[in-house]
Amino acid sequence: MPDQAYACSGCAYRAGDQLHEIADMAPAARDVAHGFARRGTNGASGKPGSRLPFDTMSTEKLDKIQARLSTWVGEIAHGRNRPIPAPRHLGDDPIILWARWLAGHVEWIRKTDDAERFLIEVGECASVLRGVARGPASQRYLGPCGAPEQIDVSIIDQGPRVTFVDGPPCDGDIYAREGAQFGACRTCGATVGTRDRQAWLDGEVRSHAFRAAHIAEAYGVRANTIRVWADRGRLTAHGHDADGRPLFNVGEVLDLAAGDAARRAGEQAKRARRAAAREAAEMGA
Numbered sequence: 068m069p070d071q072a073y074a075c076s077g078c079a080y081r082a083g084d085q086l087h088e089i090a091d092m093a094p095a096a097r098d099v100a101h102g103f104a105r106r107g108t109n110g111a112s113g114k115p116g117s118r119l120p121f122d123t124m125s126t127e128k129l130d131k132i133q134a135r136l137s138t139w140v141g142e143i144a145h146g147r148n149r150p151i152p153a154p155r156h157l158g159d160d161p162i163i164l165w166a167r168w169l170a171g172h173v174e175w176i177r178k179t180d181d182a183e184r185f186l187i188e189v190g191e192c193a194s195v196l197r198g199v200a201r202g203p204a205s206q207r208y209l210g211p212c213g214a215p216e217q218i219d220v221s222i223i224d225q226g227p228r229v230t231f232v233d234g235p236p237c238d239g240d241i242y243a244r245e246g247a248q249f250g251a252c253r254t255c256g257a258t259v260g261t262r263d264r265q266a267w268l269d270g271e272v273r274s275h276a277f278r279a280a281h282i283a284e285a286y287g288v289r290a291n292t293i294r295v296w297a298d299r300g301r302l303t304a305h306g307h308d309a310d311g312r313p314l315f316n317v318g319e320v321l322d323l324a325a326g327d328a329a330r331r332a333g334e335q336a337k338r339a340r341r342a343a344a345r346e347a348a349e350m351g352a
Contacts, residue, residue, distance in 0.1 A: 073182035079173045082186050085193040086170040089132075090163045095200040097160065100125035124253075125199045129162070132192045136165040139185060143172050146179070162196075209241040209250045209264040210271070214257035273318035276305035282317060288324045296323055 144151045152168045154161060169189075176185050213236045239254025243261045251258050283290040293315055296302040301323060304313035 072178040073180055074177040074186055076177070078186055079177040079182075082189045083170045083173045085189050086166045086173070089136075089189075089193050089196050090166040090170075092196050092200040093160050093162045093166070096125065096129060096196050099199055099201075100129055128195050128199055132196055133162050133165075135188055135192055136162060136169065139169055139188070140165045142181070143169070143176060147172070147175065207243050207245060207250075207261075209243055209259070209261060210268045212237040212239040212241055212252040212255060212257055214252065214255060273321065274316070276314035276316050278308060278312055279315060282315060282320055286317075286321065286324075288320055292324075293320055296320075 140151055143149070152164055154164055176182055215236055237252060237255040237257065239252040241250045241252050241257075241259055241264060243250030243264075247261055249258045250261050250264060277285075279290040279293040282288060282293060293302065297304060297313065297315070302315060302319060305316050306314045308314060
């Protein structure tokens with residue numbers, strides 16, 4: 068560059084913005100990795116039927132981003148004879164700390180021969196973190212796997228034929244793409260039918276209580292309708308969450324919704340029959 072830099076100021080500004088974006092997205096990405104996304108901070112208040120388990124793949128990605136930022140912090144601190152920033156409190160996220168610290172040194176590093184490598188890696192970190200923070204939006208959680216591990220006992224017994232027996236159940240989780248007929252375990256690769264697994268998962272969830280908003284999000288029953296049922300005595304709260312908001316049994320809500328839908332369908336059919344009878348009478352006259 069004319070100013071003796073190895074990268075233009077525009078690229079440096081973009082890297083600074085990406086580093087601030089990394090710091091801003093880190094909490095959401097941590098939530099996805101630890102299974103807290105879209106459901107609060109504990110399983111009791113989460114959205115039914117869509118619990119996100121601890122995501123080891125996302126955790127590995129965050130570890131790599133953290134390690135990459137740590138390397139750049141060390142190199143720049145050494146090159147500028149500055150102390151390496153360290154978290155002040157237990158629980159401080161190093162990704163946030165180091166990303167914001169690096170953002171303050173972008174102008175310096177663009178004038179070193181490491182500028183291109185730095186800009187590329189910052190862009191890659193931002194892209195990966197952005198993907199983690201979004202979470203597995205295109206994947207639907209279908210519960211734990213539980214498929215038995217297949218153990219080759221012929222290897223143990225040194226037998227002449229390959230013989231498999233059922234071992235302990237897999238502790239992985241089943242995911243499926245929206246609209247797919249089958250889901251697969253991310254750990255062992257076992258496949259299950261999405262329709263049967265969703266029916267099983269719904270059955271497991273029916274006995275649990277959640278907030279009206281979470282039930283509405285998972286099953287399409289309007290949250291205001293659920294609250295009206297409760298106000299009119301048709302529905303009873305089963306405890307409250309940490310903020311004092313009532314929790315409602317999923318099975319009871321779905322049964323009420325099905326009953327109301329059946330009554331509406333019956334009334335609509337009666338109206339259609341009366342309209343048809345009137346039309347027939349008018350044509351006969």
